[in-house]
Amino acid sequence: MVFEKFHIDQGDSRELIKTLPDSSVDLILTDPPYNLGGYSTGNIELRWRKDINNDLAEWDTVNFEPKDWVKEFRRILKPTGNLFAFTSYNLIGKWHEAFDPVFDTFQFMVWHKTNPTPKIFKAGFLNSCELIICCWDKGHTWNFISQKEMHNFIESPICMGSERVKNPVHPTQKPVKVLKKIIEISSNPGDIVLDPFMGVGSTGVAALQMNRKFIGFELERPYFEAAKKRLANESNQMQLFSLISENSGI
Numbered sequence: 157m158v159f160e161k162f163h164i165d166q167g168d169s170r171e172l173i174k175t176l177p178d179s180s181v182d183l184i185l186t187d188p189p190y191n192l193g194g195y196s197t198g199n200i201e202l203r204w205r206k207d208i209n210n211d212l213a214e215w216d217t218v219n220f221e222p223k224d225w226v227k228e229f230r231r232i233l234k235p236t237g238n239l240f241a242f243t244s245y246n247l248i249g250k251w252h253e254a255f256d257p258v259f260d261t262f263q264f265m266v267w268h269k270t271n272p273t274p275k276i277f278k279a280g281f282l283n284s285c286e287l288i289i290c291c292w293d294k295g296h297t298w299n300f301i302s303q304k305e306m307h308n309f310i311e312s313p314i315c316m317g318s319e320r321v322k323n324p325v326h327p328t329q330k331p332v333k334v335l336k337k338i339i340e341i342s343s344n345p346g347d348i349v350l351d352p353f354m355g356v357g358s359t360g361v362a363a364l365q366m367n368r369k370f371i372g373f374e375l376e377r378p379y380f381e382a383a384k385k386r387l388a389n390e391s392n393q394m395q396l397f398s399l400i401s402e403n404s405g406i
């Protein structure tokens with residue numbers, strides 16, 4: 157597959173992933189559906205402010221089975237590759253059951269959100285942590301930074317302000333800061349990063365900012381279009397920056 161910086165497709169990644177050659181991806185960094193449907197109580201209506209969005213996205217109601225992805229993820233990942241996938245407490249056991257037997261190592265990371273949705277009724281924990289499963293084999297690409305910076309714990313606010321895509325709003329847009337940290341540790345410049353559930357393309361933006369190439373798939377047209385726009389902007393900005401650097405001798 158030949159492309160310069162990124163290649164994205166709109167459609168079902170169960171089919172699109174089959175178009176990728178064997179051992180062609182250095183890092184799968186993805187954020188598939190969490191199937192949290194059965195646990196949601198819906199939006200919380202409040203008199204003094206706009207409703208707290210607890211709503212379910214349509215795509216999250218479709219059953220996601222980690223075991224259905226083992227064969228294709230293994231096939232396309234290079235032997236030196238890494239897999240990172242965001243998930244939730246209800247699916248972590250299924251990820252472990254399916255992926256622990258087929259990789260040398262199965263670990264997890266925690267992303268701590270410093271500004272989670274408040275708990276209005278004060279009867280339980282805030283949902284301030286998200287889980288990320290990580291898998292690899294011996295000899296995988298690994299850029300160890302320092303003991304202090306290699307905790308399996310990342311702290312960052314959820315997406316806010318100008319980073320948040322406004323049209324359409326994606327309920328689970330991931331912050332580029334978190335994705336860049338994972339990409340930095342687990343791949344090298346020029347490597348190919350794949351996100352088969354790319355939403356509005358946050359993994360792609362992070363990959364381009366880290367000088368990696370990106371392949372992304374997304375089912376829903378509005379999210380796909382937003383990702384396309386973001387990635388084109390990012391790639392234009394990079395081109396502009398390298399032109400300015402060349403001309404000013406930076």
Ligand SMILES: C[S@@+](CC[C@H](N)C(=O)[O-])C[C@H]1O[C@@H](n2cnc3c(N)ncnc32)[C@H](O)[C@@H]1O
Nearest residue numbers: 168169187215329330353354355356358374375
């Ligand atoms: C948790 S969201 C990813 C959000 C993304 N990390 C971002 O920052 O925008 C999961 C995405 O997967 C998409 N999706 C679900 N099933 C899919 C499938 N079979 N093929 C492609 N995309 C799918 C959904 O439409 C949704 O946008």
